[in-house]
Amino acid sequence: MSLLKKNETQVRVIYADTDAMGIVYHTNYIKWFEIGRTELLREMEVVYAEVESSGYYLPVTEAYCHYLLPARYDDILVVQTVISNVRRASIQFDYQIRNGGNGKILAKGFTIHAFVNRKGTIVRVPRDIMEKIRKWEESTSGE
Amino acid sequence: MSLLKKNETQVRVIYADTDAMGIVYHTNYIKWFEIGRTELLREMEVVYAEVESSGYYLPVTEAYCHYLLPARYDDILVVQTVISNVRRASIQFDYQIRNGGNGKILAKGFTIHAFVNRKGTIVRVPRDIMEKIRKWEESTSGE
C-alpha cells in the first residue's frame, strides 16, 4: 500500500546542527526525518507516544539519505513526508527536505521501520493503526 | 569529602562535534564530562551500568562550563575528572578539558548528581559505592 498524501513540517537550522564546513552535519537530516514522520503520524491521529504506551515500537531498520545541496545556519527547512510502503510488519517513509526560502530540494531519503512488541518480537502492523492510515488516505483534505 | 585523585581520558574531536564557527559546539564539552566521570567511576570499580541494574540512578541536577579557548576538528582532548564533593545524597564532579597537543586548558566545569532509586526518590549514596570511593582515594597508585 502506497500513500499519496503528504505532511509538511518546518524546522529552523540552529548552530548545533552545523559543522566546521559551515553547513549542516549530514546526520541531522536523518534526525529531522524523525520529526517528519512523527508529525505525519500525528496528522493521522497516530500519536507515536501512545503507540508505545499500547506496547508497540517502531525501531528504524534502514535509513538512507541522498544529499543534493547544503543547508546552512538559520535556514528554514521544509520536511515533506509520505508513507511509501506498508507491509505486513513494516512501514517505509519517504522524505524530501527543501529550503523554505528558495524551494530547492536539499536532501531526499527514506527510513524503514519494523513493528515490534515489548519483547522485541516483530509483529503485524496493529489493526487500528492500519485503519487510521487508510482513513487518512481516503479523507478528502489531501493535496 | 573531597577527593584528590584524578582520572584522565582522551577524546578526539570529530566533524559532528564542530559548528559553523569552525570550533567545537559548546554543549559537547558537557557531553564529554560524561565520559570523564564514567571512566573515573570505572577506575574506582563503580561501573555505572551496574549501578543502574542495582536500582540506582545519578541524574544530573546541575551542570556548568566555563569556556576558555576553543577546541577544533581532529584535536585530541584530555578530560581530567575529580570528585570534588560527596554529600549525603549527591556527588559533585569537577572537570578540566585541555588540548592534548599543547596542554592549554580549554574548558573547566562541574556537574552535580543526585542519587535516586527506580521511583525517582532521592536516596543516600549507597554504602558500597562510598566504600569503593574511599578505597580508591586511599590507594597508593594516585598522583
Place this chain on the structure above:
Amino acid sequence: MSLLKKNETQVRVIYADTDAMGIVYHTNYIKWFEIGRTELLREMEVVYAEVESSGYYLPVTEAYCHYLLPARYDDILVVQTVISNVRRASIQFDYQIRNGGNGKILAKGFTIHAFVNRKGTIVRVPRDIMEKIRKWEESTSGE
C-alpha cells in the same frame, strides 16, 4: 543593564533528545537555550546570521543549567529567555524551560557570551545592537 521583556519559544521533544533513562539528555536543554536567545534577538531585529556577516561573533563563555524536573518524549516545552545583563563586551541571557502542558518549570540556566571580531579579539558590544536592545526594551508591546 538588565532587561525585563521576555521571549517565549516552543520546542517539541523528539526521540533523538531522550536517553536510556527515558528522559531528555541534560545537554539538550542547553542546546535549546540557543533557540531561545536566537528568537529573542530576532524579536529585537537582531538576526544573529546578520551579526556574523557584519563581522561579529558571540561565542559562549559560560553556560549553566539547573535541572528541576525531567522532560520526556513528545513533550512540548516553552523556552523563556531574557537578557539579564549587558556589559561592555559581553551579554548574559537567562533561561527557564517549562513543560507546556502543566506549566511546571523543568530547568533554569544562563549563558554568557563575549563579543569578538573575525580575528577572535574581544570587542565592545556594537552600537547598533545596543540601540536595538534599548529600543525593544522601551517598546510598549512587552508583558
Place this chain on the structure above:
Amino acid sequence: MSLLKKNETQVRVIYADTDAMGIVYHTNYIKWFEIGRTELLREMEVVYAEVESSGYYLPVTEAYCHYLLPARYDDILVVQTVISNVRRASIQFDYQIRNGGNGKILAKGFTIHAFVNRKGTIVRVPRDIMEKIRKWEESTSGE
C-alpha cells in the same frame, strides 16, 4: 578500484548516544561511520584535517545504514571500515559495526563522498591521495 584492507576502531557508547527505547539512537551509527573513515584515512597517512587545509573537502553525498541488532549503554563497539569504490571524483566507504563483547554485527552501511574544492566545484580525487591509497593497499601489513 575496490580495496580489501580494513581499519578497525573502537567506540564506547555513552548515555548521550542512547534514547528512551533504551538503545542507541539510529543516527549515531552514521556519526560513528565518520570516526571509522577518518581513522582508515589516517592509517593511509591521509589526515583529513590536512586534506582540508590543502583546499579539498569530502562532503557526504549519500549515507545508508541497515540496523540489525541494537547497541546499548556502555557497550564497546568495533567500527570496521573499508574503501569499497574509488571513482574519478568520489569515494565510497563501507562500514560494519559490531559488538566488541560478543562479536555480533549490529549495523552495516556505506557513505559516498564527492571531492570538491573551496568553491564547492567537484574535482578529481587528488593524485597524492590516490597514491597513498594505492600504497597502503599494496603494503604487506594488511590482514
